[in-house]
Amino acid sequence: MSLQNNKNQDSVLSLSGISKRYGPVKANADITINFRAGEIHALLGENGSGKSTLLGIASGSVTPDSGTVEIAGIKLNSASTKDAMELGLGMAYQTMTEVAGLTVAENLYLAAPDHVRPKYGQMASWAVNKLEETGLAINVFAKMEDLSLAQRQLLEVVQALLSNPKVLLLDEPTTALGHNDVERLHALIVDLASKGMGIVYVSHRLSEVLDVANRITILRDGVNQGTFDSNDLTESGVVALMIGRPIDQAFPDRNVVTSEKVVLQVSRFRGRRFGPVELSVRQGEILGIAGAEGNGQTQFLRAIAGAETSNGEIICKGKAVDVKSPPGPLRSGIIFLSSDRKQESIFTALGVRANATLQVMGRYGTLGFVRRRNERAPVSELVNRLRLKAASTEQPAQYLSGGNQQKVALMRPFLRGDLNVIIADEPTQGVDVGARLDIYRALREKASEGCSVIVKSSDPIELAGLCNRVVVMSRGIIVDEILQEDLGERRIIAAIIGQEYKHGGTK
Amino acid sequence: MNEKLRQPLRERIHIGRWAPIFAMVLLMVILGLYTNGKQPSFSSSFNLNGLLIATIPLALAAMGQASALMVKAFDVSVGALMTVCVVVASFVLVADRSWWQLAIGMVCVVGVALFTGAINVALIRVLKLSSIIATLSTMSILQGIALWLRPQPKGIINYDFTHTLLKSVGFVPIAFIAIFIIAILSDIWLYRTSGGLAARATGLNEESASRRGVRVSKLFVRAFFISAFAAAVGAFFLAAQVGIGDPQVGLGYTLTSIAAAVLGGASLLGGRGSFVGAIIGALFLNVIINILPFLGWSASYGRIAVGLLTLIALSFYQAPELAKRFKAAIANKSLSRSKIV
Numbered sequence: 001m002s003l004q005n006n007k008n009q010d011s012v013l014s015l016s017g018i019s020k021r022y023g024p025v026k027a028n029a030d031i032t033i034n035f036r037a038g039e040i041h042a043l044l045g046e047n048g049s050g051k052s053t054l055l056g057i058a059s060g061s062v063t064p065d066s067g068t069v070e071i072a073g074i075k076l077n078s079a080s081t082k083d084a085m086e087l088g089l090g091m092a093y094q095t096m097t098e099v100a101g102l103t104v105a106e107n108l109y110l111a112a113p114d115h116v117r118p119k120y121g122q123m124a125s126w127a128v129n130k131l132e133e134t135g136l137a138i139n140v141f142a143k144m145e146d147l148s149l150a151q152r153q154l155l156e157v158v159q160a161l162l163s164n165p166k167v168l169l170l171d172e173p174t175t176a177l178g179h180n181d182v183e184r185l186h187a188l189i190v191d192l193a194s195k196g197m198g199i200v201y202v203s204h205r206l207s208e209v210l211d212v213a214n215r216i217t218i219l220r221d222g223v224n225q226g227t228f229d230s231n232d233l234t235e236s237g238v239v240a241l242m243i244g245r246p247i248d249q250a251f252p253d254r255n256v257v258t259s260e261k262v263v264l265q266v267s268r269f270r271g272r273r274f275g276p277v278e279l280s281v282r283q284g285e286i287l288g289i290a291g292a293e294g295n296g297q298t299q300f301l302r303a304i305a306g307a308e309t310s311n312g313e314i315i316c317k318g319k320a321v322d323v324k325s326p327p328g329p330l331r332s333g334i335i336f337l338s339s340d341r342k343q344e345s346i347f348t349a350l351g352v353r354a355n356a357t358l359q360v361m362g363r364y365g366t367l368g369f370v371r372r373r374n375e376r377a378p379v380s381e382l383v384n385r386l387r388l389k390a391a392s393t394e395q396p397a398q399y400l401s402g403g404n405q406q407k408v409a410l411m412r413p414f415l416r417g418d419l420n421v422i423i424a425d426e427p428t429q430g431v432d433v434g435a436r437l438d439i440y441r442a443l444r445e446k447a448s449e450g451c452s453v454i455v456k457s458s459d460p461i462e463l464a465g466l467c468n469r470v471v472v473m474s475r476g477i478i479v480d481e482i483l484q485e486d487l488g489e490r491r492i493i494a495a496i497i498g499q500e501y502k503h504g505g506t507k
Numbered sequence: 508m509n510e511k512l513r514q515p516l517r518e519r520i521h522i523g524r525w526a527p528i529f530a531m532v533l534l535m536v537i538l539g540l541y542t543n544g545k546q547p548s549f550s551s552s553f554n555l556n557g558l559l560i561a562t563i564p565l566a567l568a569a570m571g572q573a574s575a576l577m578v579k580a581f582d583v584s585v586g587a588l589m590t591v592c593v594v595v596a597s598f599v600l601v602a603d604r605s606w607w608q609l610a611i612g613m614v615c616v617v618g619v620a621l622f623t624g625a626i627n628v629a630l631i632r633v634l635k636l637s638s639i640i641a642t643l644s645t646m647s648i649l650q651g652i653a654l655w656l657r658p659q660p661k662g663i664i665n666y667d668f669t670h671t672l673l674k675s676v677g678f679v680p681i682a683f684i685a686i687f688i689i690a691i692l693s694d695i696w697l698y699r700t701s702g703g704l705a706a707r708a709t710g711l712n713e714e715s716a717s718r719r720g721v722r723v724s725k726l727f728v729r730a731f732f733i734s735a736f737a738a739a740v741g742a743f744f745l746a747a748q749v750g751i752g753d754p755q756v757g758l759g760y761t762l763t764s765i766a767a768a769v770l771g772g773a774s775l776l777g778g779r780g781s782f783v784g785a786i787i788g789a790l791f792l793n794v795i796i797n798i799l800p801f802l803g804w805s806a807s808y809g810r811i812a813v814g815l816l817t818l819i820a821l822s823f824y825q826a827p828e829l830a831k832r833f834k835a836a837i838a839n840k841s842l843s844r845s846k847i848v
Contacts, residue, residue, distance in 0.1 A: 061718065081717070081718050081719075081720060082720040082722075085720055093718065097714075097715040097718045097719060098715065099708045099711045099712045099715050099716060099778075100711065100712065101707075101711040101712075101778055101779070102704075102707065102708060102711065106704055106708075109701065109704060110704055110705065110708050110716070110719050110721070111719045111720075113720060117701065120699060120700050120701055120704075121699075159719070
């Protein structure tokens with residue numbers, strides 16, 4: 001009895017029996033965790049292991065299917081961020097919540113709950129004080145959008161602290177921070193924890209988290225793998241628990257790249273959040289791009305496809321590529337499969353056939369009129385080849401599963417004769433296992449036909465199984481290269497973590 | 508004083524926010540002087556009084572529109588709502604009514620407007636329709652109701668009511684002064700209180716604002732009630748001017764109210780705007796229309812002039828943005844050049 005009482009007093013945030021489904025995906029399955037006052041509690045897991053969902057539920061922005069959230073011993077009755085805040089929960093979101101267009105002071109004022117707000121006229125001096133408390137040198141009159149990403153990320157933490165919370169949730173608070181800022185943030189949260197605040201710390205950067213965490217909880221596929229004292233676990237032990245499954249044996253055979261011919265040459269390439277990047281891709285090669293989320297990989301790929309502004313030089317088969325807008329790379333035979341399928345890749349209202357032949361209409365038309373008869377045979381053949389599951393080739397793409405939608409997008413490179421490079425950004429995100437293999441096989445086939453393929457993936461198993469070579473990006477530049485003979489899931493993870501560590505730990 | 512507390516002068520007076528409004532005032536003065544030089548009767552108190560009275564309904568509609576645009580929503584039903592209010596007024600605010608009957612009549616008109624506002628906000632927040640589509644539908648329905656109630660213009664508006672509403676001090680209608688004061692107070696609220704900050708934040712980024720504890724739905728309800736109420740009050744002045752229940756009278760107000768609000772600094776992307784600016788915008792549009800007969804221009808030139816002057820005024824808003832982009836492009840160029848070397 002006394003023990004029970006003690007535990008309740010100690011706990012600043014307790015989640016019990018939390019479950020949440022998104023369609024067929026179980027994001028959280030019966031998760032129970034107790035976060036104590038005065039501890040720094042790391043919440044770890046791979047992408048898609050359910051951390052963000054769990055934080056969303058704890059902070060009142062996501063309604064769980066079942067389970068209860070208790071903040072400082074009081075139950076959160078309905079999902080409401082305001083109620084959670086009033087009960088004593090502060091949250092620094094990964095996708096930051098600053099309001100662009102307002103000043104720093106106005107943003108802080110907005111984030112402050114009523115009882116700590118000063119008079120409107122005293123906003124500026126109040127904001128200056130708040131920033132001084134946390135040791136941040138930022139002009140309070142600056143517009144939010146004029147700040148650096150790192151400054152905005154640190155401000156997100158300051159905003160979360162304004163309500164004097166009993167428990168502070170940090171969702172990937174260091175993705176944009178350099179070494180010094182990380183140290184400063186860590187000093188801050190260690191200080192806060194010593195004063196009795198509970199800290200829940202989510203991060204991909206293992207070495208950083210393990211530096212400061214007292215306890216660690218690991219999630220995998222939405223299931224709690226257990227809570228451990230940080231002294232009882234090594235970094236590799238954590239990684240083993242995070243991955244937890246044997247490497248998939250089901251990858252198609254890797255062909256050995258014999259050609260020395262460089263198809264794509266990227267030099268002095270820089271843009272928003274990446275660069276300068278030097279990279280060359282050989283004919284028939286599948287090149288993987290690895291790295292912790294948000295280190296410029298996506299922007300880099302989008303820039304090659306002409307979807308982001310950039311500077312530098314891209315040469316494809318000896319000719320310079322015009323990357324000012326998407327049509328340039330397309331003309332040079334570079335095709336881009338976006339990770340945002342519904343927005344940027346397929347047309348959800350159009351059928352399978354129309355989606356597939358969209359970019360090669362000229363081949364099937366006469367005098368500008370499309371002949372469906374001509375389109376039908378090649379499309380049907382591809383449906384069989386890629387094992388696309390659709391009611392008919394006229395079925396609108398919005399009714400297909402994620403995997404089948406990706407296959408529709410993949411039909412485009414197959415229909416083009418003059419193809420040089422396929423760029424695939426997270427080609428298997430939201431795709432079930434069976435369809436994944438079909439997609440791997442399709443990419444391999446194109447590679448063995450002499451195409452170069454660049455795959456960005458946050459799944460190290462996928463990169464290890466599929467690629468001939470993997471480069472690791474961190475803070476926008478390529479920091480490591482892993483050749484085929486060394487390729488392995490652990491090696492990739494070690495490279496990602498190691499780079500984080502090298503960057504974070506150059507003392 | 509603490510060094511960090513000193514806000515740069517440029518930012519303190521918010522040049523970006525007010526410069527276009529000053530530009531509009533300047534343009535009006537220039538147009539006025541030019542017209543006056545050709546036709547001195549332009550500055551007669553009779554004409555100026557008529558100009559200001561004609562501006563009042565649009566000024567009110569534009570203020571309502573500005574409050575909707577502030578939370579990143581359009582109220583396309585404003586014009587039709589004003590029509591319905593005028594038509595209803597032609598039933599309840601007719602001759603030979605005592606003052607308390609008129610008061611009840613006014614409450615009726617305002618009630619109709621607020622009811623419409625409630626429906627608009629329900630469509631947008633509960634059914635999650637886009638504000639343009641939702642209010643476009645209510646606009647059509649309201650238009651139909653107006654035609655059903657008054658197939659032809661009929662129903663003379665009470666003279667005492669009209670007379671009281673349009674009372675002036677010198678050439679300035681008292682109502683215009685009152686509206687202007689309300690607008691100044693509203694702008695102070697918008698830029699100098701926490702409530703105004705919450706409204707601006709909602710328009711700029713609804714999700715962030717709600718994550719930070721702003722009751723976003725409440726602000727939407729308020730914005731649409733303000734817009735509906737402004738339409739009702741605007742309709743009183745419109746009724747006072749036309750004097751009859753005309754089922755087409757408010758047709759043009761939807762688009763011109765958006766134009767006036769935008770001229771006054773409202774952003775279609777939400778979170779920016781000014782109520783004083785909306786009045787100045789409405790006045791600007793009315794000045795252009797007013798001077799045309801003095802200059803002997805036909806209505807067709809008038810339309811073109813309104814369009815061109817609106818574009819000129821609006822381009823002031825883009826000026827800082829263009830300058831910034833230009834600077835960034837140069838910086839980018841020199842950056843890439845230095846990298847090559």
